[in-house]
Amino acid sequence: MAKPKRFITTPIYYPNSRPHIGSAYTTIVADFFARLYRELAYGTYFLTGVDEHGEKIQKAAEAKGETPQQLVDEMASSFKDAWKRLGISYNRFIRTTEKSHEKLVREILMKVYEKGDIYKDVYEGYYCVSCERYYTEKELLPGLLCPYHHKPVEKKRIDAYFFRMAKYRDELLAYYRENPQFLPPKYKEEILNKMKDLKDICISRPVNQVSWGIRLPFDEEHVAYVWFDALLNYMSGLDDKMQFWPPDLQFMGKDILWFHAVLWPAMLISAGFALPKREIAHGFLTVDGKKMSKSLGNVVDPLEMAEKYSADTLRYYLLTKLPFGDDGDFSRAVFKEAHNSELLGHYGNLANRLVKLWHRVAGKAEIEQEGKLAVDECFAKLESLKAKIEELAASNDVESLLPFYANDVFMDGVGAINAYLNEKEPWRLEPSEAEPILRQALEAFLYVSTLLKPLLPASTSKIFSSFGYEPCVSELELGATLSKVKTIPKELFLFKRVE
RNA sequence: AGCGGGGUAGGGUAGCCUGGAGUGCCCGCCGGGCUCAUAACCCGGAAAUCGGUGGUUCAAAUCCACCCCCCGCUACCA
Numbered sequence: 001m002a003k004p005k006r007f008i009t010t011p012i013y014y015p016n017s018r019p020h021i022g023s024a025y026t027t028i029v030a031d032f033f034a035r036l037y038r039e040l041a042y043g044t045y046f047l048t049g050v051d052e053h054g055e056k057i058q059k060a061a062e063a064k065g066e067t068p069q070q071l072v073d074e075m076a077s078s079f080k081d082a083w084k085r086l087g088i089s090y091n092r093f094i095r096t097t098e099k100s101h102e103k104l105v106r107e108i109l110m111k112v113y114e115k116g117d118i119y120k121d122v123y124e125g126y127y128c129v130s131c132e133r134y135y136t137e138k139e140l141l142p143g144l145l146c147p148y149h150h151k152p153v154e155k156k157r158i159d160a161y162f163f164r165m166a167k168y169r170d171e172l173l174a175y176y177r178e179n180p181q182f183l184p185p186k187y188k189e190e191i192l193n194k195m196k197d198l199k200d201i202c203i204s205r206p207v208n209q210v211s212w213g214i215r216l217p218f219d220e221e222h223v224a225y226v227w228f229d230a231l232l233n234y235m236s237g238l239d240d241k242m243q244f245w246p247p248d249l250q251f252m253g254k255d256i257l258w259f260h261a262v263l264w265p266a267m268l269i270s271a272g273f274a275l276p277k278r279e280i281a282h283g284f285l286t287v288d289g290k291k292m293s294k295s296l297g298n299v300v301d302p303l304e305m306a307e308k309y310s311a312d313t314l315r316y317y318l319l320t321k322l323p324f325g326d327d328g329d330f331s332r333a334v335f336k337e338a339h340n341s342e343l344l345g346h347y348g349n350l351a352n353r354l355v356k357l358w359h360r361v362a363g364k365a366e367i368e369q370e371g372k373l374a375v376d377e378c379f380a381k382l383e384s385l386k387a388k389i390e391e392l393a394a395s396n397d398v399e400s401l402l403p404f405y406a407n408d409v410f411m412d413g414v415g416a417i418n419a420y421l422n423e424k425e426p427w428r429l430e431p432s433e434a435e436p437i438l439r440q441a442l443e444a445f446l447y448v449s450t451l452l453k454p455l456l457p458a459s460t461s462k463i464f465s466s467f468g469y470e471p472c473v474s475e476l477e478l479g480a481t482l483s484k485v486k487t488i489p490k491e492l493f494l495f496k497r498v499e
Numbered sequence: 500a501g502c503g504g505g506g507u508a509g510g511g512u513a514g515c516c517u518g519g520a521g522u523g524c525c526c527g528c529c530g531g532g533c534u535c536a537u538a539a540c541c542c543g544g545a546a547a548u549c550g551g552u553g554g555u556u557c558a559a560a561u562c563c564a565c566c567c568c569c570c571g572c573u574a575c576c577a
Binding site for chain 2: 011012013014016051053054055056057123124125160162163165185186187188189190191193194197198199200201202203204205225226227229230254255256257258259262263283284286320321322323325326327328329331333334337338340341342344345346348349350351352353354355356357360361403406407408410411412415418419421422423425426427428493494495496497
């Protein structure tokens with residue numbers, strides 16, 4: 001029977017600046033799972049992209065003397081470049097200015113409108129004349145002052161369209177009950193509390209205020225206001241591959257969970273589509289206990305960290321050193337130690353140690369081994385690692401997979417090989433005695449490295465290209481890998497020490 | 500304010516739902532081993548009143564109550 005599919009998404013990011021550590025975090029987490037499921041031969045579709053509409057883009061473009069389209073083109077390239085440097089293996093990069101996306105949004109809006117779930121009403125907000133825009137009360141400074149001009153705003157009423165979200169309250173609650181995986185446990189109570197007072201939501205702005213957006217198909221004087229536009233990327237991004245529908249794992253920061261957990265499924269129920277399986281929220285990063293902010297000057301640039309250490313180091317740090325789902329503190333000291341002591345010390349050193357030993361002691365580069373290698377029984381537990389990964393992946397147990405990879409796959413897997421070498425001391429033996437021991441260790445190393453592909457894609461890729469053979473987890477068999485490699489490199493430096 | 504999340508050795512974490520000796524992991528530190536390897540690797544050790552107080556229980560990091568500290572959310576903000 002064919003493996004099931006996994007449709008994995010990140011939010012589409014608002015491209016008003018280069019990717020920051022938060023969007024990198026979400027994207028790297030999603031990429032880890034996308035790579036993992038591909039390794040396990042699931043039909044996998046990994047979608048990310050940018051949210052290009054809205055007033056801020058419009059204003060930013062005006063300020064730069066560009067058209068909004070020029071601006072978003074630049075920003076989209078910047079994001080794609082960043083993801084490339086971080087090794088993000090998305091299948092599709094969706095931009096909401098794509099014609100096909102705009103078409104789909106209008107179709108869905110029409111569908112929902114015809115169903116009677118959209119109605120016109122009055123939106124009351126705080127308007128700043130200088131900014132020419134509306135603010136929510138929360139955005140304003142105390143005393144109802146505009147945050148930019150520090151001037152009083154006025155309460156103003158405009159016509160706008162509303163989506164009948166409250167209508168779907170009971171259906172949503174039933175869905176939560178029947179699909180206990182849908183909401184992240186940590187935020188479930190919060191969502192349920194808010195559901196008690198569920199209101200309809202405004203989904204439009206008049207064109208004269210925001211022109212950079214998708215026009216409502218039933219009223220061209222209004223544009224779709226953000227979320228209705230943005231959330232539908234998860235559908236338009238599939239293009240003609242609707243067989244992947246619905247999303248299986250939707251990753252995001254905890255700040256936008258509410259929209260994904262409530263508005264998004266309500267929209268889908270209204271439009272008549274199956275609902276996503278899991279919404280997964282991660283926490284935010286602080287720096288040395290303080291909130292990251294430009295004014296404090298403590299913003300962590302993911303690309304800078306990846307460049308100074310390696311893309312894999314950034315990924316390893318974010319995936320294994322932070323408590324997933326809770327806020328975590330970004331520590332440069334821990335980051336550096338993770339690189340030098342763990343990645344380089346345990347793993348990188350082992351790689352080089354092994355291949356050099358091989359050439360030194362066994363003294364031959366060709367592999368004479370035919371067929372399957374009888375692997376030393378102390379490595380037999382490696383097979384249980386693979387079994388456990390398959391089990392956790394099948395149940396979408398994302399919370400357990402990350403610590404399992406950190407402790408069991410990386411630490412125990414790599415540690416077992418280092419300990420094996422220390423115990424057997426092949427460097428003291430005659431070549432004929434050392435060779436079988438090194439075979440065992442190399443086989444185990446390749447096995448563990450295959451398991452580590454989702455966690456450390458760049459390093460493992462380097463390993464397998466050096467050996468001239470790359471297995472994937474679903475076909476992995478202990479004892480059957482070393483005989484397939486083309487060569488054993490003379491040396492193998494996976495990480496550089498950073499002082 | 501309301502609602503929610505967190506507070507576990509010097510640092511970072513897992514465990515908490517489904518109570519059972521402070522049990523695990525990483526870094527750092529101390530001692531030993533090894534010297535093949537990017538001063539890396541292996542073994543051993545010290546170090547925690549599991550935020551505080553009280554309660555339930557034969558038994559609590561784990562369940563309950565209250566308190567203290569940190570953080571987030573509060574929707575028409577993308």
